[in-house]
Amino acid sequence: MQETQEKIPLWRQLQATASVVQAVQNGASGTAALESVDGSLRPGVQALAFHVWRNLGRAQALRKHLATKLPRPDVDALLCTALALAWSDAQAPYDAFTLVNQAVEAAKRNPATRAQGNFVNACLRRFLRERESLVELTNRDLVAVWNHPKWWIQRVQRDHPEHWMEMLAEANTQAPMTLRVNTRHGSRVDYLAQLLDAGIAAHADGPTAICLESAVPVQHLPGFAAGSATVQDGAAQMAAPLLMQNLDKSSTALRLLDACAAPGGKTGHLLEISAAQVTALDIDPVRCKRVSENLSRLGLSATVLPKDAAQPDTWWDGIPYDGILLDAPCTASGIVRRHPDVRWLRRESDVSQLAALQKTMLTRLWPLLRPGGHLVYCTCSVFKAEGQDQVQTFLAHNTDAVLLPSPGHLMPQSRTKMDTIPDNQCRDHDGFFYALLQKQSG
Numbered sequence: 001m002q003e004t005q006e007k008i009p010l011w012r013q014l015q016a017t018a019s020v021v022q023a024v025q026n027g028a029s030g031t032a033a034l035e036s037v038d039g040s041l042r043p044g045v046q047a048l049a050f051h052v053w054r055n056l057g058r059a060q061a062l063r064k065h066l067a068t069k070l071p072r073p074d075v076d077a078l079l080c081t082a083l084a085l086a087w088s089d090a091q092a093p094y095d096a097f098t099l100v101n102q103a104v105e106a107a108k109r110n111p112a113t114r115a116q117g118n119f120v121n122a123c124l125r126r127f128l129r130e131r132e133s134l135v136e137l138t139n140r141d142l143v144a145v146w147n148h149p150k151w152w153i154q155r156v157q158r159d160h161p162e163h164w165m166e167m168l169a170e171a172n173t174q175a176p177m178t179l180r181v182n183t184r185h186g187s188r189v190d191y192l193a194q195l196l197d198a199g200i201a202a203h204a205d206g207p208t209a210i211c212l213e214s215a216v217p218v219q220h221l222p223g224f225a226a227g228s229a230t231v232q233d234g235a236a237q238m239a240a241p242l243l244m245q246n247l248d249k250s251s252t253a254l255r256l257l258d259a260c261a262a263p264g265g266k267t268g269h270l271l272e273i274s275a276a277q278v279t280a281l282d283i284d285p286v287r288c289k290r291v292s293e294n295l296s297r298l299g300l301s302a303t304v305l306p307k308d309a310a311q312p313d314t315w316w317d318g319i320p321y322d323g324i325l326l327d328a329p330c331t332a333s334g335i336v337r338r339h340p341d342v343r344w345l346r347r348e349s350d351v352s353q354l355a356a357l358q359k360t361m362l363t364r365l366w367p368l369l370r371p372g373g374h375l376v377y378c379t380c381s382v383f384k385a386e387g388q389d390q391v392q393t394f395l396a397h398n399t400d401a402v403l404l405p406s407p408g409h410l411m412p413q414s415r416t417k418m419d420t421i422p423d424n425q426c427r428d429h430d431g432f433f434y435a436l437l438q439k440q441s442g
Helices: 010-025 030-035 042-053 056-066 073-086 096-109 114-138 142-146 150-159 164-171 188-197 236-244 265-272 285-298 348-368 388-397 415-420
Strands: 178-181 202-204 209-212 229-231 255-258 277-281 303-305 321-327 369-379 401-410 432-439
Touching: 010 030, 010 042, 010 073, 010 096, 030 042, 042 056, 042 073, 056 073, 056 114, 056 142, 073 096, 073 114, 096 114, 142 150, 142 164, 150 164, 150 348, 178 188, 188 202, 188 209, 229 265, 236 265, 236 321, 236 369, 236 401, 236 432, 255 265, 265 277, 265 285, 265 321, 285 303, 321 348, 348 369, 348 388, 369 388, 388 401, 388 432
Parallel strands: 255 277, 255 321, 277 303, 321 369
Antiparallel strands: 178 209, 178 229, 202 209, 369 432, 401 432
16 A cells, blocks of 8 residues: 555655756656656655745755855755755745754665765755845845746846746746636536536636636546546637637538647647547657547547648648647746746757747648638747747748737736736636737738
């Protein structure tokens, strides 16, 4: 029998959390790193790791004042894990003395770090003695204050000079669990009532979105297995309706392409709101399998192909599409509320590399669209190089492309601004970019 969460000592959770934090520093995604953690430890470790990533800038700044030399990577990961968790009493999941004691225990019980146990102990005891003054010193450090890499902060400052502080603050909040109601099964009002009957507190948020007050396992959601709802952020729910604007939703002859479909949320949404024939691509066969599984749960079907959207000569049948959805690979800078590891995983050079890939995909998919057809280009990014700048460059080189009214860059936002947002718009969503392009005839 697996250990219950209550019986697992904190030092073991801190060891595992430090390993996950170090893995991300070495280039692994937080999701992959967490999947390698023992199942009995994983829930607690995920909660601690998310807290660490949201406070890692502060922790690294504190460590600079506590250690004259940069510690070994595994020791540094444990030290920064403890500091990120303990620096603020208001945010700490445990009291600072408990965290320090258990972090020292974690160092001493790990053969790889045992010899550094006294060093970890000395740094953390000094932190406890001088916490107030050390925190005050780090308040002068931009990375410590905003808990994002310096290059990331500077890019957001440059791209969004009027809103950069608000955007960084929102990015460090916890995102809600948001559902998309399958309107083929019933209305948003009906499903909200089902949630409340099941004892799940929730509120409506946008045309098809419902935000839960607290996250629950999907198997606890009414009708989830039968396809009544899908977990999907409110900003992501804008993609399918935007593409279908002025297209004939009732036509079974309508041909749509979801060019980067995995895990299938937007593909499912397209099929929920239209009678179209949908082709869904993803370069990864494993991720394609997940698309098919998600569509099967919804009782829907599409042509799912494990193909590279940037190489249409390997999969396109030569018949133009009426609509193309290109949710292009990007830095994911808009979804750090849900994936707080991303900011520490990405490097500044990734922005230009991904922008080049986005340009290639736009260029190669555009000829597949019929005259009069729509293409939605979107990224879950707040960086203009992956959004506004990308589209403006594309328009300058494609005179047959017209930009229709589009949301543009969406800042991450939470319910704190509910009074300023219309009822027909989602009030709690991640950062995104949307452009709706139409191909002119002739």
